[in-house]
Amino acid sequence: MNILKTYKIYIGGQFPRTESGRYYLVKDTNGNPIANVCQSSKKDIRNAVQAARKAFGSWSERSAFNRGQILYRIAEMLDGRKAQFIEELTQQGQGLESAKKEIEMCIDRIVYYAGWCDKYQQILSSVNPVNSSHFNFSVAEPTGVVGILAAQHTGLIGLVSQLMPVIAGGNSAVLIASEQLPFCAITFAEVLETSDVPAGVVNILTGSAEEMLPTLAEHMDVNAIFLSNVHAEMEKNTQLSAIDNLKRVIVKNDEWTQDSTQGISFISSFQEIKTTWHPIEQIGGATSSY
Amino acid sequence: MTAQHNNFTTIPHSPSIDKVGVEERVARFQTRSIKGPSKMQGLSMVLSMIDLTTLEGKDTPNKVRQMCYKAQHLHDFQEGLPTVAAVCVYPSMVSVAREALKDSTIKIASVSTAFPSGQAPFEVKKMDTQFAIDAGADEIDMVISRGKFLAGEHAFVFDEIAAIKEICGAKRLKVILETGELATLDQVRRASDIAIHAGADFIKTSTGKIQPAATMQVTYTMLMAIRDHFDRTGKMVGMKPAGGISTSKLALHNLVMVNEILGEAWLSNEWFRFGASSLANDVLMQYMKQVTGKYQSADYFTID
Numbered sequence: 001m002n003i004l005k006t007y008k009i010y011i012g013g014q015f016p017r018t019e020s021g022r023y024y025l026v027k028d029t030n031g032n033p034i035a036n037v038c039q040s041s042k043k044d045i046r047n048a049v050q051a052a053r054k055a056f057g058s059w060s061e062r063s064a065f066n067r068g069q070i071l072y073r074i075a076e077m078l079d080g081r082k083a084q085f086i087e088e089l090t091q092q093g094q095g096l097e098s099a100k101k102e103i104e105m106c107i108d109r110i111v112y113y114a115g116w117c118d119k120y121q122q123i124l125s126s127v128n129p130v131n132s133s134h135f136n137f138s139v140a141e142p143t144g145v146v147g148i149l150a151a152q153h154t155g156l157i158g159l160v161s162q163l164m165p166v167i168a169g170g171n172s173a174v175l176i177a178s179e180q181l182p183f184c185a186i187t188f189a190e191v192l193e194t195s196d197v198p199a200g201v202v203n204i205l206t207g208s209a210e211e212m213l214p215t216l217a218e219h220m221d222v223n224a225i226f227l228s229n230v231h232a233e234m235e236k237n238t239q240l241s242a243i244d245n246l247k248r249v250i251v252k253n254d255e256w257t258q259d260s261t262q263g264i265s266f267i268s269s270f271q272e273i274k275t276t277w278h279p280i281e282q283i284g285g286a287t288s289s290y
Numbered sequence: 291m292t293a294q295h296n297n298f299t300t301i302p303h304s305p306s307i308d309k310v311g312v313e314e315r316v317a318r319f320q321t322r323s324i325k326g327p328s329k330m331q332g333l334s335m336v337l338s339m340i341d342l343t344t345l346e347g348k349d350t351p352n353k354v355r356q357m358c359y360k361a362q363h364l365h366d367f368q369e370g371l372p373t374v375a376a377v378c379v380y381p382s383m384v385s386v387a388r389e390a391l392k393d394s395t396i397k398i399a400s401v402s403t404a405f406p407s408g409q410a411p412f413e414v415k416k417m418d419t420q421f422a423i424d425a426g427a428d429e430i431d432m433v434i435s436r437g438k439f440l441a442g443e444h445a446f447v448f449d450e451i452a453a454i455k456e457i458c459g460a461k462r463l464k465v466i467l468e469t470g471e472l473a474t475l476d477q478v479r480r481a482s483d484i485a486i487h488a489g490a491d492f493i494k495t496s497t498g499k500i501q502p503a504a505t506m507q508v509t510y511t512m513l514m515a516i517r518d519h520f521d522r523t524g525k526m527v528g529m530k531p532a533g534g535i536s537t538s539k540l541a542l543h544n545l546v547m548v549n550e551i552l553g554e555a556w557l558s559n560e561w562f563r564f565g566a567s568s569l570a571n572d573v574l575m576q577y578m579k580q581v582t583g584k585y586q587s588a589d590y591f592t593i594d
């Protein structure tokens with residue numbers, strides 16, 4: 001028997017239904033219903049941000065190496081459930097070969113960012129020459145809670161490519177999945193839940209971006225917004241909503257299938273550089289004799 | 291004063307409490323949804339009823355000064371906000387609070403009688419109370435001797451409260467039952483009746499040091515004791531749930547309950563208080579959400 005599945009959302013390590021009680025039906029290319037998906041609301045956004053804020057402290061303070069281990073574990077778990085992901089992508093109308101390729105790419109990309117977890121700090125940090133008796137250094141620190149609108153035209157690769165650099169850098173995330181291709185997003189939440197990712201570090205909602213994005217962009221407890229492939233109007237409105245607490249709004253319009261769509265720049269976009277002036281004895285001008 | 295005219299033997303029989311009934315009634319209060327202007331009014335009222343509290347071993351004079359500042363300036367970005375009703379501190383910090391609050395209308399409540407355990411000789415408890423009053427406390431929050439109460443020495447508990455009330459004189463006395471240690475709602479009711487008859491101006495649920503603290507079931511039971519007393523004597527007694535009320539929603543549900551059980555006369559900080567530390571910021575954040583339409587962040591509200 002075919003079970004018409006109901007996909008739930010992912011908040012604070014739990015899989016609740018949307019508090020609004022609303023659903024929408026996702027259909028295959030022939031117009032047959034495949035599954036019910038939660039039509040999340042503003043209050044789900046609120047709950048997700050609350051969970052993300054709560055999780056941020058300990059996730060950002062966890063050792064970078066341990067974050068890398070956990071990201072690697074995500075890749076392992078995804079690898080083990082490949083078949084389900086491929087099936088879901090094909091259900092939503094994607095070709096089999098293309099689906100297989102996309103999942104392989106996702107696994108590679110997660111491993112890629114797992115590797116970066118304890119390495120980007122060396123690249124982004126610096127010791128700075130200053131003309132006074134100070135040891136002056138700059139270090140990268142995670143921005144905080146990042147709101148992500150996943151690329152709407154992909155089932156998984158966009159989501160993975162946007163989410164991984166954010167959490168690799170020690171941020172927590174609230175992610176709005178693709179409205180029309182939502183299955184893999186929620187199945188991916190199940191992967192996260194079984195990969196030692198602490199509750200609340202990643203929160204995934206399904207539903208209408210038009211409805212939820214403004215709330216996320218206005219939310220004073222969200223520190224950055226990551227958009228992909230949105231139309232100009234939506235980008236502009238998001239920028240305007242983000243002004244009040246000076247959120248970073250990062251926009252990357254991309255297919256997310258090339259190697260050029262991964263890199264340390266995706267991590268550094270969600271880092272703040274903190275510079276410390278540490279008083280020391282005179283160290284003899286601008287030489288490197290400290 | 292009631293304390294002089296009452297004695298232990300005149301306390302009426304305490305009715306037994308139907309726990310299942312209480313739970314059902316309380317659950318109904320929690321289904322109320324309060325929105326729009328009523329919510330704004332409710333939130334503002336909650337703020338005005340807060341006893342902003344710090345009762346830690348690590349309290350320093352500066353911590354108390356900082357809290358007193360917060361009490362007077364809840365969120366200066368928004369005009370028209372009330373101040374809290376009082377600050378609540380240990381006796382040793384009363385003089386610091388007095389100096390910090392100067393001529394503000396915010397009251398200073400001091401815990402006393404060997405808070406939080408109440409396990410000290412009677413003489414010490416009296417001195418503790420006198421010390422707080424001499425230092426400038428407007429209100430005294432005493433704890434009852436739960437050990438004596440649970441051992442069945444109810445008359446001892448009554449006498450102790452009456453004696454402390456005598457020291458307080460015109461200053462208002464809040465009697466903390468520490469319901470988390472009283473085990474049953476029947477005991478909570480009995481302790482409430484004893485406290486009220488011994489001269490309590492307020493009855494208060496908890497010290498905040500024991501879980502569970504101010505559950506709605508416990509507060510409900512105490513409100514009923516107040517109502518019965520009022521029906522019998524026409525005298526009002528105040529109520530202060532303390533500990534565990536950290537969200538606006540819960541605070542509003544408490545107000546609904548007070549309104550329905552005791553009526554509007556109790557809906558002012560003269561007769562109802564919240565003992566809380568983190569509640570104030572949650573209420574402020576909710577208030578600003580109503581004003582701006584945007585969800586707020588703790589980053590933009592002062593810590594106390």
